[in-house]
Amino acid sequence: MKYFAVFLPMKDEEKSAQYRPDHLAFLKEQGEKGHVFVKGRFVDGWGGMVIYQGNDIADITSIVLEDPYVVSGARDFEIHEWEMQEGR
Template sequence: MKYFAVFLPMRDEAKSKDLRPNHLAYLKEQGEKGHIFVKGRFVDGWGGLVIYQGENLEEIEAIVSRDPYVVSGARDYEIHEWEMQKA
């Protein structure tokens, strides 16, 4: 299993606010399927970060591209494979 850091920078704050319940429901669904390691928003309003778990970049990109924030254009996304190291 690999980890992928997905940054979701803000594009449209009003759309993001309206779609927040849909986005959170989508993340809950993905978490229940075992695809999410951790998630959270940046307190400065920049956007959010989700650490996904999956087999490869293509799998994660397919999941992220269906997020209501991304579909609506409320957020952009950027994916980077992440190598976790515990302190």
């Protein structure tokens, strides 16, 4: 299993507020399927980040393209494979 950091920069604050409940429900569903490792927003309002678990970037891209934030145009996205390092 690989990890992928998905950055979700803000494009439209109004749409982001409107689609937030749908986005959170989507992430809950993806978490129940074992795809979401960790998630959160940036406190400066820039957007958010989700670290997904999956086999490859194509799998994660197909998931992200279904996120209500992305579908609605509220957020853009950028994906990078992420290697977790444990410890300090």
